[in-house]
Amino acid sequence: MTIEEHIPAAADAMSSGKRLGTFDAFVELAITTARSGRNDGLAITSSHPLLNGAAYLAFRKTVDIKTRREIGAFFSSENVAALLASKLLGVIDEDALVLDPTCGIGDLLIARAAHLPLHETLEKTLDAWGARLAGFDTREDLIRLCKGRLCIMARARGGFDEEIDPLAYFPNILVQDIFAEESHGLLSSADAVVFNPPFGKIVWHEKLDWAAGKINAAAIFLDHLTLKIGPNVPVAAVLPEVLRCGARYGRFKSALAERGYSGSFEARGQFDSWTDVDVFTTLLTRSDGPLWQSPIEPANLSLGDRFEVRVGTVVPHRDPLAGPERAYICAKTTPAWSTFTPTASRHHTGRAFLPPFVAIRRTSSPSDKMRAVGTIVEGDEPVAVENHLLVAIPNDGSVQSCEALLALLQSQAINDRLNDLMRCRHLTTGAIRSLPWKLLDE
Numbered sequence: 001m002t003i004e005e006h007i008p009a010a011a012d013a014m015s016s017g018k019r020l021g022t023f024d025a026f027v028e029l030a031i032t033t034a035r036s037g038r039n040d041g042l043a044i045t046s047s048h049p050l051l052n053g054a055a056y057l058a059f060r061k062t063v064d065i066k067t068r069r070e071i072g073a074f075f076s077s078e079n080v081a082a083l084l085a086s087k088l089l090g091v092i093d094e095d096a097l098v099l100d101p102t103c104g105i106g107d108l109l110i111a112r113a114a115h116l117p118l119h120e121t122l123e124k125t126l127d128a129w130g131a132r133l134a135g136f137d138t139r140e141d142l143i144r145l146c147k148g149r150l151c152i153m154a155r156a157r158g159g160f161d162e163e164i165d166p167l168a169y170f171p172n173i174l175v176q177d178i179f180a181e182e183s184h185g186l187l188s189s190a191d192a193v194v195f196n197p198p199f200g201k202i203v204w205h206e207k208l209d210w211a212a213g214k215i216n217a218a219a220i221f222l223d224h225l226t227l228k229i230g231p232n233v234p235v236a237a238v239l240p241e242v243l244r245c246g247a248r249y250g251r252f253k254s255a256l257a258e259r260g261y262s263g264s265f266e267a268r269g270q271f272d273s274w275t276d277v278d279v280f281t282t283l284l285t286r287s288d289g290p291l292w293q294s295p296i297e298p299a300n301l302s303l304g305d306r307f308e309v310r311v312g313t314v315v316p317h318r319d320p321l322a323g324p325e326r327a328y329i330c331a332k333t334t335p336a337w338s339t340f341t342p343t344a345s346r347h348h349t350g351r352a353f354l355p356p357f358v359a360i361r362r363t364s365s366p367s368d369k370m371r372a373v374g375t376i377v378e379g380d381e382p383v384a385v386e387n388h389l390l391v392a393i394p395n396d397g398s399v400q401s402c403e404a405l406l407a408l409l410q411s412q413a414i415n416d417r418l419n420d421l422m423r424c425r426h427l428t429t430g431a432i433r434s435l436p437w438k439l440l441d442e
């Protein structure tokens, strides 16, 4: 189906000989519809195409995928938007200021607007909604379309047909970067947040306490958001599963938990048929309770549920001495069964690992007294690790977890198990991940 078939105003333009070539042209047609409130002389209803997929369709058809990926513009379906808006019902009151800090074409705000009261006129309704809805997006065309669609939503719900200027309303829906200084005011005054941030992997320009290297943008946006909003502000969000389950995001989750956030989750599978990212929905609040806890029985936990396990990335005789200078450890110089801070360094371009973590020697044989010899590595900077070592990084980022792992590796039960699993000399990440954590608790 073409864009023109999806939006009567666009079809009009086509029949009068104009071509609908660009997204800007589509946005202008949408603003015209929002201004006059008429399509082919008919009043707007809730089944209007601009409230039912035409806007996202036009965006996908006229803006290339590279641009859409760069800004993470994957908009919420009506179902997800309605679900997130419903999470706030009963949690905030009708007058609350609800912010979508990455609002795109406004689907989450439209879902919130479905619960806001109507007033006698369109103007009064839009004034009232404008005091309760806030949003940022870095693209002006998306903000224009967002405002136009909110006007169309008000028309559909109230049956209003007076002419208005859609862009004169919603003073808190702004072309603005969530990270910009100017955004702090609305971030700190919002009463609730609806959130579907960009999901792409990026290298962040500032040092983060909880990760290094390429990171999912959703974690960076959520990190910033939760540092800036008020203490009792609920966040209804759709987020990529990797934030909940990915071993690399354990520290991020610990940082959220330390800020007092908790919340359950619903796994929702693939975001939509155009976006192959598994997502979950959640309501984050500052309250006692677990954060995105998976229902695994503690008795069935394995080491891989608590640690990310990797092979060191430095191959000394092969890798060029290039890239940033990093602290460096290798199997020969890492003291067994102790805690140490690396003093050696080398240049390395590959992944480096932020302490604390446990380095485990990869090479051992069944005749050795202990199969998996560990060392706790501490320090403030990422460490380049030789590939004769495995790296076990605790999801909670704590030294206590590293100490617990060292104790686990020293137990005879684990030694016997590794000897059964591994007759060859090299320990594998799979074997280490599969070790049962419960042996330690026994």
Ligand SMILES: C[S@@+](CC[C@H](N)C(=O)[O-])C[C@H]1O[C@@H](n2cnc3c(N)ncnc32)[C@H](O)[C@@H]1O
Pocket (backbone or CB within 6 Å): 071, 072, 073, 074, 075, 076, 100, 101, 102, 103, 104, 105, 106, 107, 108, 136, 137, 138, 139, 142, 176, 177, 178, 179, 195, 196, 197, 198, 199
């Ligand atoms: C995943 S879309 C979500 C849009 C909308 N919340 C929804 O659920 O349909 C993310 C949006 O964030 C916007 N964006 C990207 N970087 C941003 C930034 N630094 N500040 C504000 N918005 C940003 C993109 O333009 C895009 O429209």
